[in-house]
Amino acid sequence: MTNMLSQMGLEAALRDVGASRYHSLHPFHKLLHGGKLSKTQVQAWALNRYYYQACIPIKDAIVLSRLPDAASRRVWRQRIVDHDGEAPGDGGIARWLRLAEGVGLDPAYVESTAGILPTTRFAVDAYVHFVRDRSLLEAVASSLTELFSPTIIAERVAGMLANYDWVSKDTLVYFNARLTQAPRDADFALEYVKQHATTRAEQEKVIDALRFKCDVLWAQLDALYAAYVEPGHIPMGAFGSDEALARCA
């Protein structure tokens, strides 16, 4: 395992990881996009996904704090701008809250994160800690799921609009900007890892970082599936549990 991969070889290996592990393949997404979920199940998805979205600028601020030159930081800063916006009501996080409201959730409840699954929190926090504790190269590499997101976005928007008559285009407006933001972000990160992985061992760490990120996304869907589809065991206090319902009563 000593010879370096070519840059194209590294890119191919990364795309292979996506082809076999990206969460577009997850059964929960098949149900979501295929119109097979109830409104409550879609709400659970939106509620939990909010925590991931809300942590992205935190994660990106940590990465930014580790980039040693202003040019790289100017590029990476755009990710924070994309999610926090320029004013209240602007940016990706605000658009996710609009999606959550559009599927019938109370935005204050969503913002509180009180109803999310513990596993959502652990998986997303693992991503935030990863970019803090691992090498900068691995931190940048872990963002590379953005290589694969335009495809799933297209599938999701088309599928949800076609299959849930209570979901509108306005509800899904979050995804419009992502179709240009994600490829732009991914281009920088891909070029970065190609340039900065200077040994085979570093290239393997880059690939492992992407696998880790795929695990972060997949584990969240496994937890959603188990809690809200099958076997349907909702942990105490989470959205839809007896305790949560009692609190609202």
Add this chain to the structure above:
Amino acid sequence: MTNMLSQMGLEAALRDVGASRYHSLHPFHKLLHGGKLSKTQVQAWALNRYYYQACIPIKDAIVLSRLPDAASRRVWRQRIVDHDGEAPGDGGIARWLRLAEGVGLDPAYVESTAGILPTTRFAVDAYVHFVRDRSLLEAVASSLTELFSPTIIAERVAGMLANYDWVSKDTLVYFNARLTQAPRDADFALEYVKQHATTRAEQEKVIDALRFKCDVLWAQLDALYAAYVEPGHIPMGAFGSDEALARCA
């Protein structure tokens, strides 16, 4: 929410958390203790639980590094001694490897942690990060599930010996020492939180820390149940998955 609880009131609140959230209540444990799991399912449990055990001395070293006086550190140090032992083959981690081998796993595979579920890793790492990032009071409080472990240990040992003829007393020797270690540990931690929570807000943080720890334990069993019982969707690369089996072929 301004009046402090009495020390007995705080203890009662902590015991209430255990009564409603401790993982003795989890469906997976009911199956495990009741002899309802296959050997492979028991192996998955032992394999994943190993990661939790292996991280306990790491977690406790972090707590120890935050205790400001030698007297407290001498007490807390015993936890590290209990798990790492005094020599190779000694201590809780070594005894868990013996349990894993006793249920038919290759100890080298177990030690590698290669086959564990991503959610196991995320949940256990969340516990390690918690004691690093939260207040010392919360870090100590998060250990208080040890108040409840003797009961589940008794249930587990009796249940597994009665129901799985391929499980021996020697396999389960890990648990013998825990019956005295856990209460000793819990006594110190309980007294510590009673003394050091000096406002109602701090008392609530103590209770929340115990809830968090219960979530850490519960989420691991939810993930085991989903992967190995129902719906039986094993993530790529984890023990029992096609990829893992192919690697061993």
